[in-house]
Amino acid sequence: xxxxxxxxxxxxxxxxxxxxxxxxxxxxxxxxxxxxxxxxxxxxxxxxxxxxxxxxxxxxxxxxxxxxxxxxxxxxxxxxxxxxxxxxxxxxxxxxxxxxxxxxxxxxxxxxxxxxxxxxxxxxxxxxxxxxxxxxxxxxxxxxxxxxxxxxxxxxxxxxxxxxxxxxxxxxxxxxxxxxxxxxxxxxxxxxxxxxxxxxxxxxxxxxxxxxxxxxxxxxxxxxxxxxxxxxxxxxxxxxxxxxxxxxxxxxxxxxxxxxxxxxxxxxxxxx
Amino acid sequence: xxxxxxxxxxxxxxxxxxxxxxxxxxxxxxxxxxxxxxxxxxxxxxxxxxxxxxxxxxxxxxxxxxxxxxxxxxxxxxxxxxxxxxxxxxxxxxxxxxxxxxxxxxxxxxxxxxxxxxxxxxxxxxxxxxxxxxxxxxxxxxxxxxxxxxxxxxxxxxxxxxxxxxxxxxxxxxxxxxxxxxxxxxxxxxxxxxxxxxxxxxxxxxxxxxxxxxxxxxxxxxxxxxxxxxxxxxxxxxxxxxxxxxxxxxxxxxxxxxxxxxxxxxxxxxxx
Numbered sequence: 001x002x003x004x005x006x007x008x009x010x011x012x013x014x015x016x017x018x019x020x021x022x023x024x025x026x027x028x029x030x031x032x033x034x035x036x037x038x039x040x041x042x043x044x045x046x047x048x049x050x051x052x053x054x055x056x057x058x059x060x061x062x063x064x065x066x067x068x069x070x071x072x073x074x075x076x077x078x079x080x081x082x083x084x085x086x087x088x089x090x091x092x093x094x095x096x097x098x099x100x101x102x103x104x105x106x107x108x109x110x111x112x113x114x115x116x117x118x119x120x121x122x123x124x125x126x127x128x129x130x131x132x133x134x135x136x137x138x139x140x141x142x143x144x145x146x147x148x149x150x151x152x153x154x155x156x157x158x159x160x161x162x163x164x165x166x167x168x169x170x171x172x173x174x175x176x177x178x179x180x181x182x183x184x185x186x187x188x189x190x191x192x193x194x195x196x197x198x199x200x201x202x203x204x205x206x207x208x209x210x211x212x213x214x215x216x217x218x219x220x221x222x223x224x225x226x227x228x229x230x231x232x233x234x235x236x237x238x239x240x241x242x243x244x245x246x247x248x249x250x251x252x253x254x255x256x257x258x259x260x261x262x263x264x265x266x267x268x269x270x271x272x
Numbered sequence: 273x274x275x276x277x278x279x280x281x282x283x284x285x286x287x288x289x290x291x292x293x294x295x296x297x298x299x300x301x302x303x304x305x306x307x308x309x310x311x312x313x314x315x316x317x318x319x320x321x322x323x324x325x326x327x328x329x330x331x332x333x334x335x336x337x338x339x340x341x342x343x344x345x346x347x348x349x350x351x352x353x354x355x356x357x358x359x360x361x362x363x364x365x366x367x368x369x370x371x372x373x374x375x376x377x378x379x380x381x382x383x384x385x386x387x388x389x390x391x392x393x394x395x396x397x398x399x400x401x402x403x404x405x406x407x408x409x410x411x412x413x414x415x416x417x418x419x420x421x422x423x424x425x426x427x428x429x430x431x432x433x434x435x436x437x438x439x440x441x442x443x444x445x446x447x448x449x450x451x452x453x454x455x456x457x458x459x460x461x462x463x464x465x466x467x468x469x470x471x472x473x474x475x476x477x478x479x480x481x482x483x484x485x486x487x488x489x490x491x492x493x494x495x496x497x498x499x500x501x502x503x504x505x506x507x508x509x510x511x512x513x514x515x516x517x518x519x520x521x522x523x524x525x526x527x528x529x530x531x532x533x534x535x536x537x538x539x540x541x542x543x544x
Contacts, residue, residue: 010279011323014286015330020386051283058287099441105464107440111431113423114292139412140433147416151385159383161412168379169371192377 009034009044017048017060017072022124022154026069045070056080074121074152084118085267089251092234095261102256104263106234110141110205113148119250120148123203123231126248126269130228132201134158134194136216138187142205145233149203158200160216164188172222176215187215189223196224207232207249210242217244234265281306281316289320289332289344294396294426298341317342328352346393346424356390357539361523364506367533374528376535378506382413382477385420391522392420395475395503398520398541402500404473406430406466408488410459414477417505421475430472432488436460444494448487459487461495468496479504479521482514489516506537 013030027038034041042062049060052072059075062068076084088109097105109115132153137146138160150157163186164171173188194200200220202213217227235242235249254264285302299310306313314334321332324344331347334340348356360381369377381387404425409418410432422429435458436443445460466472472492474485489499507514507521526536 007279007282007319008323008326010282011286011320012327012329014283015290015324015327018287018291019329019389047279048283051280052287054280055284055287057284057291099439101438103439103441105441105462107431107462107465108428111419111422111429113419113426113429116419117291117423140415140431143412143415144419144429147383147385147388147419150383151389154385156380157383157385157416159379159412166373167371167375169375169377190377190379193379 005034006044009036009041010047013044013048014052017070018052018058020154021058021072021074021121021152024063024069024071029069074124076118076122076125081122081269082267084122085250085269088115088119089265089267092251092265093263095263098256098258098261098263100258102258104234104253104256104265106205107141110233111144113144116144116148117151119145119233120150120152122250123149123201124152127201127229127231128153130199130201132199132228134198134200134225136160136200136202136220136227137204138162138212138216142203142233145205146203149201149231153201158189158193160187160189160219162187165190168193172219174215174219174222176218177211185215187212187219189219194220194223194225198223198225200225200227202227202230203232204230205233207235207242207247209239210244210247213247214243235268277306277308278316281308281313282319285316285320286324289342290324290330292426293330293344293346293393293424296335296341296343301341346396348390348394348397353394353541354539356394357522357541360387360391361537361539364523364537365535367535370528370530370533370535372530374530376506376525376528376537378477379413382505383416385416388416388420389423391417391505392422392424394522395421395473396424399473399501399503400425402471402473404471404500406470406472406497408432408472408474408492408499409476410434410484410488414475414505417477418475421473421503425473430461430465432459432461432491434459437462440465444491446487446491446494448490449483459484459491461491466492466495466497470495470497472497472499474499474502475504476502477505479507479514479519481511482516482519485519486515507540 052058062070135146135150136158147157168190171188171190202216220227230247232249234251237254249268252268324330334342407418407422408430419429440462443460443462492499502519504521506523509526521540524540
């Protein structure tokens with residue numbers, strides 16, 4: 001019977017751990033679930049980790065001690081990162097994406113789960129050392145991406161809104177100058193959305209001048225929270241100097257030429 | 273070596289299939305990946321399916337024939353559905369969620385990935401027979417839920433916006449009367465977001481009178497698309513008669529009493 005039991009544990013371990021990335025499961029959770037000793041569990045986890053790594057499917061991290069346990073972590077290889085960003089750049093370069101005014105239509109990719117899952121996992125890997133406890137974004141198009149980043153970190157998402165909503169209670173609002181429209185706009189966050197001293201990672205789909213990201217940094221400060229990093233899927237090459245420093249783009253949009261129907265967008269991260 | 277190889281295949285099968293729910297993988301994909309005969313693969317898939325089912329982690333569906341293959345499907349048991357909805361109702365009943373005006377603060381739950389993943393999988397199970405090829409929602413708070421439903425179906429999400437955006441190109445707009453505000457509002461969708469004849473499942477976080485959902489149905493008609501179903505996380509008990517028929521709520525909000533600080537919200541689906 002031991003052989004069947006081992007297969008059973010291996011399947012359940014793989015599924016339970018990988019469906020909740022970054023979540024630390026105490027060893028006791030699995031030793032009780034399977035009714036086995038921790039030494040047996042260690043052997044099982046070694047098998048799962050080796051196979052995940054061999055097939056480029058992620059890895060397991062084990063943490064020793066009383067508050068320890070095991071967690072699943074996505075761990076895309078440099079070549080997988082390169083492949084992902086190259087493919088996204090190729091898709092976004094399609095001339096039919098050009099919208100009058102020099103904009104690029106990205107919504108189909110931003111609203112497709114398997115792309116955003118991979119991008120969210122990549123942001124997790126990039127920013128893991130900063131240990132954020134909230135992901136912050138602003139409505140609307142960046143929400144799926146930021147949500148999948150929050151999923152990869154196993155932390156909640158906070159969504160800043162334009163204006164404030166009666167259905168979310170009292171809110172803190174600030175004014176900011178959007179880099180693209182150059183108009184003064186308002187963004188707000190419900191008071192109850194964020195505790196003070198939170199460590200925040202800002203994730204958004206697009207950055208031009210950085211005015212919106214700067215607004216989110218200021219809004220976070222109003223809550224006594226700290227922005228520890230900023231990640232964007234696409235940043236424009238111009239203006240070179242953004243309103244915030246230290247942001248991490250995955251793709252750089254160099255130009256959108258409406259005349260000759262050409263988009264120049266390239267990976268910013270070479271994955272190695 | 274056979275024993276190690278089998279364990280290896282089992283881990284990789286579990287991870288690859290379950291990370292992309294509803295996606296049909298041809299048998300040839302795995303027989304090439306592992307360099308094994310399809311008969312061996314069938315035995316492996318049987319093991320994975322049995323274990324997933326035993327632990328309530330989902331199931332595998334195999335489809336025979338040239339265009340066949342294998343897919344992972346979440347399959348929450350009646351008791352798991354009951355437990356999920358009972359816990360959500362309990363959390364949403366907390367008196368501190370009451371917002372002046374009789375609203376209920378739900379954003380923390382709507383922006384937490386593991387809750388929305390479970391709710392999205394539940395909508396997939398509920399609406400699977402309708403075979404939608406797009407999920408539609410309206411900004412903002414329903415996006416994560418609708419996105420996780422789209423993920424569970426392996427189909428794209430379409431997000432309707434208030435007003436129209438210059439960055440998304442030409443759009444179709446309609447006016448509608450929001451049931452809660454009773455004001456005439458505008459919603460729009462970019463022309464390129466949706467092909468004609470698409471089968472659409474509407475997913476939203478909240479329904480009161482159903483005016484917003486009705487607006488989405490009308491907007492879909494403008495594209496020559498068909499709305500095959502509507503799912504909402506929370507519907508209010510009053511008004512009993514909504515502007516659209518045949519919607520499926522998961523929870524019913526019976527009352528929010530600001531005076532005595534009491535919220536009455538209950539599962540609409542008993543899970544069996």
